[in-house]
Amino acid sequence: MAGVTPRDLARVRQELVVRAAVILFIIAFNELFGIGPNAPHDPSLRALGIVGLLFNVAYYPIARTGWHLRAQAYVRMLIDVTLVTTGLYDAGGLAAAQDLIVYLVIPVYTALMFSSVASLVATGYSVLSYLAIVEAQKLGWLPTSRPPLPNAAGIAAFNLSMVTIVGVMAAWLGAEYRKSRRQVTALNRELERAHDASMRLSGEIQRSSRLYALGEVVAGVTHEIRNVLMAAMSHNALLSRKLRDPDPELQRHVEQVEHSLTTAARIIGNVLETARQPSNERVRVIVPDIARRVVDLKAYDVRRDGVTLRAEFPPNFPAIVAVPFQLEQVLLNLVSNAHDALRGQPNGVITITGAAGPGRAVIEVRDNGPGIAADVLPRIFEPFYTTKSSGTGLGLAISAGIARDAGGELTASNGRDGGAVFRLALPVAA
Numbered sequence: 457m458a459g460v461t462p463r464d465l466a467r468v469r470q471e472l473v474v475r476a477a478v479i480l481f482i483i484a485f486n487e488l489f490g491i492g493p494n495a496p497h498d499p500s501l502r503a504l505g506i507v508g509l510l511f512n513v514a515y516y517p518i519a520r521t522g523w524h525l526r527a528q529a530y531v532r533m534l535i536d537v538t539l540v541t542t543g544l545y546d547a548g549g550l551a552a553a554q555d556l557i558v559y560l561v562i563p564v565y566t567a568l569m570f571s572s573v574a575s576l577v578a579t580g581y582s583v584l585s586y587l588a589i590v591e592a593q594k595l596g597w598l599p600t601s602r603p604p605l606p607n608a609a610g611i612a613a614f615n616l617s618m619v620t621i622v623g624v625m626a627a628w629l630g631a632e633y634r635k636s637r638r639q640v641t642a643l644n645r646e647l648e649r650a651h652d653a654s655m656r657l658s659g660e661i662q663r664s665s666r667l668y669a670l671g672e673v674v675a676g677v678t679h680e681i682r683n684v685l686m687a688a689m690s691h692n693a694l695l696s697r698k699l700r701d702p703d704p705e706l707q708r709h710v711e712q713v714e715h716s717l718t719t720a721a722r723i724i725g726n727v728l729e730t731a732r733q734p735s736n737e738r739v740r741v742i743v744p745d746i747a748r749r750v751v752d753l754k755a756y757d758v759r760r761d762g763v764t765l766r767a768e769f770p771p772n773f774p775a776i777v778a779v780p781f782q783l784e785q786v787l788l789n790l791v792s793n794a795h796d797a798l799r800g801q802p803n804g805v806i807t808i809t810g811a812a813g814p815g816r817a818v819i820e821v822r823d824n825g826p827g828i829a830a831d832v833l834p835r836i837f838e839p840f841y842t843t844k845s846s847g848t849g850l851g852l853a854i855s856a857g858i859a860r861d862a863g864g865e866l867t868a869s870n871g872r873d874g875g876a877v878f879r880l881a882l883p884v885a886a
Contacts, residue, residue, distance in 0.1 A: 460522030467569065468519040471529075472512055474565050475536065479508045482543075482558075500546040508539050529570050533578050536562050541585040549593045551604040553612035556586065556619060563623035567630030575630060579623025583616050682721060689717045723752050738862070740885050741778045743819060744769040747808045750787045758795050763804035765791065773810050774817050774884040778862045786855040786866070790821040790878045793851070797825035797876065812884070816864075819880040827870040836868050 483505035515532055519525065540559060544552045559582040567575035590612065592598040605611065696710050747767040758765045776783075791806055798804030807822045828836065839853040852866075859866040864882035871877045 460520060460525065464522075464525055465520065468516060471532070471565070471569050472515055474569070475532075476509065476512050478561055479505050479512065501543055504539055504543050504546070508536075511535060511539075530574060530577070533562060533566055533570070533574055534581060537578055537581050537585060540582070541589060544586060545589045545598070546601070548602045548604065549598070549600060550590045550608050550612060551600070551602045553604065553608045553615060556612065556615035559586070559619045560622050563619070564626045567623075567626035568633065572627035572631040572634075575623055575627040579620055579627075582619060582623075586612075586616065685717055685721045689714065689721065692717060738777050738779055740775050741780050741783060742775055743783070743810060743817060744773055746780060746784050747787060747810075747819070750784060750791060750808065753788065754791050754795070758791075758804075758806065761795070761799055761804070762802065763795060763798050763806060765795075765806045765808075767808040769810045770812070774812050776817050776862075776882045777885045778882060779858075782858045782862075786858055786880060787819070787821065789851045789855050790880075793878075794821060794823035794825065794876065798823055801825060813881075815884060816881050817884050819882070821878045821880075822871060822875060824873075824875040827874055828868060828876050833868065833870075837866070 483502060486501045486505070511532075515528075519528060537559070540562065544555060544558070547555060559579075562582065563575045563579045566578050589598060593600050692710065692714050696714070699706070699710070744767065747769065751765055751767050754765055787808065791808070794806045798806070803824075805824050807820075809820050809822065811818045811820070837852050837856045839850060852868075856866045859880055859882070862882055864880065867879045867881075869877050869879070
């Protein structure tokens, strides 16, 4: 069933039902009241109706093959017109001028169920085929079964004009109907996207609320832990002074304890600094300090997945004017994205580096992962666009907004040797 969809088959079924209903109506009317010159019970019209039904039965299995569905629809339409024209000829040709209204069924249902072009083709073919049999009768090429009425030519001209007008109007209405249906479909898709975005945003707000509450708890716990660490560091320093000529091995252990306590205190200090939510006031910011704080905050998380995270800045890297916690938020988001891309890959490396340009400080977050797909790259900073199953699509959009508010720019690209490169360019401080 190559090239055919359930929607195509449903449309064919609808078309066949309409065609079968019209044919059965004509057969029933002929049997009850009579239509042609041999009325009632015109055997020719009965035979044409049966032929039409047989064709109708064969159309569906042919359509299921999926072979040139549009061409099949045109063939079905032209066969219908041909059968109707044959019936009109059997009814007398020009003598059946008053019956030309039967042509209208085909352009109307074609305009609604197929296309406006097909409706115009059906209308033109109907007019031309009827004029052809009338001209053939006039020239004696076809026999005349009954004499026409004195004003048959005028009746035929009027009815053909009506067929043409109705066919053109049906084509126009069909085009407008399909246009409005496309617009409604597009609006429904937009509403669905807006609803999905609203649900994601609602979920993100709820998650942010929970994280905020959790952050308050963590900040309190961290503060208490820092107090305990300060006491431990004091006792360790006191112990170090109390020891007179200690054993070298014991002295090494004491120094190791002091180093570990100092490192833990520094990490906890960074956590508390991040949790304080300082004001939005822009101040002079030393970028390497922010980068090293981000490295401390993410060190355990990335090390657990076998990923190396480092900050490499040249000496005398220029300061910038920014909101410190916003810059930290951007770098944390970029590092987290790089970490997600490197999960499950051996020897993953994330590097926060910087370079100074004319009036600009450029901060780059690089990784050696698979990079950014070509179809994702143009849309990567769009709100709510994400390739993660659990992502919200807001992190990079917010980060880009922070960069713009600071007078800078956040861009993304793929590195020459692979991996993703996010480049944050900000104006240097005066």
